[in-house]
Amino acid sequence: MFAISLGDDGAELRPLEPWQAEEFLAHMDRGREFVGEHIALPDFVADLDSARSFLRSYAEKAANDAGRIYGIWTGGTLVGGVLFRTMDVAYGTAEAGCWLEPSAAGKGLITRACRVIIDWAIEERGIHRVEWHASSKNEPSIAVARRLGMTKEGLLRENYPHRGTRADTEVWAVLAPEWRAAKERPVS
Numbered sequence: 001m002f003a004i005s006l007g008d009d010g011a012e013l014r015p016l017e018p019w020q021a022e023e024f025l026a027h028m029d030r031g032r033e034f035v036g037e038h039i040a041l042p043d044f045v046a047d048l049d050s051a052r053s054f055l056r057s058y059a060e061k062a063a064n065d066a067g068r069i070y071g072i073w074t075g076g077t078l079v080g081g082v083l084f085r086t087m088d089v090a091y092g093t094a095e096a097g098c099w100l101e102p103s104a105a106g107k108g109l110i111t112r113a114c115r116v117i118i119d120w121a122i123e124e125r126g127i128h129r130v131e132w133h134a135s136s137k138n139e140p141s142i143a144v145a146r147r148l149g150m151t152k153e154g155l156l157r158e159n160y161p162h163r164g165t166r167a168d169t170e171v172w173a174v175l176a177p178e179w180r181a182a183k184e185r186p187v188s
Contacts, residue, residue: 039099155170
């Protein structure tokens with residue numbers, strides 16, 4: 001297995017696979033309420049069987065070149081993850097997403113991990129457009145989209161039923177030429 005360093009703090013990005021279902025479930029249990037505030041992931045990962053099934057679905061997506069999932073570890077503990085919920089190499093599109101438990105929030109882990117996977121998708125897989133969908137109430141996720149240089153393209157009104165209410169979804173995206181241009185600009 002590989003691990004990609006996410007910086008000097010020892011955080012790592014690694015594939016998240018079905019054999020890690022117990023660790024994934026323990027992580028989800030630690031962050032269930034926090035993670036579930038805006039996304040349904042904790043509702044799908046309720047026990048060991050559902051955790052294994054969820055990770056298996058992403059293993060199948062990876063085998064079919066239709067998605068990927070990666071965990072973020074700090075100090076040897078799984079604290080969050082990033083993924084390509086969808087990926088269509090033929091059309092050159094992908095939708096990135098993320099989650100994080102509260103203990104790891106506010107440290108830039110999601111932004112750093114997303115930079116790694118978006119760069120891989122664009123440079124290695126030829127993806128032209130990476131989308132980011134976020135509840136309009138999920139300010140941290142929207143802030144990540146901004147830090148990644150994405151452009152807000154629209155609002156899907158009340159399109160996402162989540163825990164008894166319908167939420168608006170903001171759609172953000174970055175195109176390959178924009179991504180490359182941003183990488184070439186000097187950091188100030």
